[in-house]
Amino acid sequence: MGIVGAQHAGMSVGSIKVGHLGISIELGDRNDRMITTEQWTDNVYRLQESMVRKTGVVVDVGANLGAFALYVAETCLRPTPTRSVHDAPGPLKPEFPHLQVYCYEPHPENFERLTENVEKNKDKLPGVQFFLRPSAVGTTESVVLYGDQTWAYTEHVPRSEDVPQAGGVQVASVSLDDLFAREELEEIDFLKVDIEGGEYPLFETATEDAIARVRFIAMEFHSATSPDHIGLLITKLMQSHKVTTLGTWGRGGCIYAERYQL
Numbered sequence: 001m002g003i004v005g006a007q008h009a010g011m012s013v014g015s016i017k018v019g020h021l022g023i024s025i026e027l028g029d030r031n032d033r034m035i036t037t038e039q040w041t042d043n044v045y046r047l048q049e050s051m052v053r054k055t056g057v058v059v060d061v062g063a064n065l066g067a068f069a070l071y072v073a074e075t076c077l078r079p080t081p082t083r084s085v086h087d088a089p090g091p092l093k094p095e096f097p098h099l100q101v102y103c104y105e106p107h108p109e110n111f112e113r114l115t116e117n118v119e120k121n122k123d124k125l126p127g128v129q130f131f132l133r134p135s136a137v138g139t140t141e142s143v144v145l146y147g148d149q150t151w152a153y154t155e156h157v158p159r160s161e162d163v164p165q166a167g168g169v170q171v172a173s174v175s176l177d178d179l180f181a182r183e184e185l186e187e188i189d190f191l192k193v194d195i196e197g198g199e200y201p202l203f204e205t206a207t208e209d210a211i212a213r214v215r216f217i218a219m220e221f222h223s224a225t226s227p228d229h230i231g232l233l234i235t236k237l238m239q240s241h242k243v244t245t246l247g248t249w250g251r252g253g254c255i256y257a258e259r260y261q262l
Contacts, residue, residue, distance in 0.1 A: 014026075014027055015027060016033065016036065018036065018040040019040060019070075019071070019074045019078075020074065020078055021074050021077070021078075021124045021125070022124065023070050023074055023121050023124065024117075024120060024121060025065065025066070025067060025070065025117050025121075026065065026113055026116055026117055026120075027065070028065060028109070028110075028113055032064075032065055032067075035064060035065070035067055036065075036067040039067045039068050039071050040067065040071055043071075044254065045068065045192050045218035045254075046218060046256055047071070047072060047075060047190065047192075047218070049075055049076055049078075051189060051190050051215070051216045052072070052076060052099065052189040052190050053189070054187070054189050054215065054262070055185075055186070055187050055188070055189050056098050056099045056100055056189065057100050057102070057185060057187065057188050057189050057190075058072050058099070058100070058101045058102070058188070058189060058190045058191075058192070059101075059102045059104070059179070059188050059190070059191045059192070060072075060101060060102065060103045060104065060192050061104045061137045061191065061192065061193045061194070061195060061202070062104070062105065062192075062193060062194040062195040062196070062198075063103035063104060063105040063110075063114050063132075064105060064110050064113075064114065064194070065110060065113045065114055065117055066103065066113070066114045066117040066118055068192055068194075069101045069103050069114075069118065069130065070117065070118070070121055070125075072099070072101055072190070073099060073101060073125040073128040073130075074125065076099050076128075077099075077125055077126070077127070077128065098127060098129065099127065099128045099129065100128075100129045100131065101128065101129070101130050101131070102131045102133065102179075102183060103118070103130060103131065103132050103133065104133045104135055104136065104137050104179075105132070105133070105134065106134060106135055106136040106143070106145060106169075106171035106172070106173070107145050107169060107171070108134070108169065111132070111134045114132060115132055118130045118132065131183070134171070134172075135171065135172045135173060135174055136171055136172065136173035136174075136195070136198065137173065137174055137175070137176060137179055137193075137195070137198075137202060138173050138175070138195065138198045138201045138202040138205070139173055139175060139201050139202075139205050140173065140174065140175050140178060140205070141173060142170055142171060142172055142173055143170070143171055143173045143198070144168040144169065144170050144171075145168065145169045145170075145171060175202075175205050175206060175210075176202060176203075176205075176206035176207075176210045176211070177206060177207055177209075177210045180210055180213065185213075186213070187213050187214070187215065188213065188214045188215065189215050189216065190214075190215065190216045190217075190218070191214045191216070191217045191218070191219075192218050192219070193217070193218070193219035193220070194219065194220045196222060197222040199219050199220070199221055199222070199233070200221075200224070200229065200233060203233050203236055203237070204232075204233075204236075208236070208239050208240065211236070211237065211239070211240055211241070212239075212240040212259065214259065215258070215259045215262055216256075216257065216258055216259070217237070217241065217255070217256070217257040218254065218255070218256050218257075219254065219255050220252065220253070220254055221233070221247070221252055221253060221254070221255055222252045223249070223250055223251060223252050224249045224250070226249070227249045229249070230249040231249075233255075234255070237255070237257045240259055240260060241257035241258055241259050241260065242257065242258045242259075242260060243255060243256070243257045244256045244257075
């Protein structure tokens with residue numbers, strides 16, 4: 001049984017509208033506003049439309065309330081540029097291949113908010129298919145999620161117990177290899193990972209073949225136990241990808257990986 005952190009939604013504190021299409025995102029707490037802003041304003045995962053034009057398959061691991069999933073869809077369908085700020089927005093892009101966004105979110109309350117946000121915005125995103133999965137991605141074992149209701153996340157804390165402690169939620173989990181098989185996917189254009197320390201067991205258990213079937217990877221990594229810990233993760237990615245890092249092993253940061261042969 002593995003243990004990972006969980007970004008936990010909690011009670012709703014309202015909603016915000018973002019993007020050119022007026023996407024409405026229901027927020028669970030003040031941390032959700034930060035999560036949404038860092039995606040829609042800062043594009044923290046460095047997504048570009050051209051990255052998802054081969055297969056049109058995007059996998060969002062740790063989908064939380066759906067901010068990234070909806071950002072992907074809006075980015076790919078964004079109206080064409082206009083010649084003047086006074087012109088009406090251009091039409092949606094009909095030439096974009098059929099976009100499929102797979103959202104994996106194991107926490108029950110987060111999954112409920114994810115479902116709500118996708119349902120109320122899908123009419124603004126014609127042609128986009130969302131597949132919502134109430135599951136973790138990491139190992140083939142179950143995992144226990146622990147969340148702090150003040151900051152809405154916890155760090156990855158290894159534990160040895162087989163039974164969730166008070167406040168923990170036990171959920172199902174699949175490996176990256178299993179994900180390919182269950183979804184019947186040949187390749188993934190873009191894999192986003194934000195699972196509060198669970199990125200380490202995810203890539204430790206993934207085969208090199210599975211990793212090589214992903215064109216672009218963007219993930220948050222959380223504080224490692226040692227430089228060697230994060231080094232093993234990066235070394236495994238480097239077998240098939242060009243890797244860029246932002247941050248430090250002790251404080252965390254982001255990893256961006258681009259497959260050598262796109």
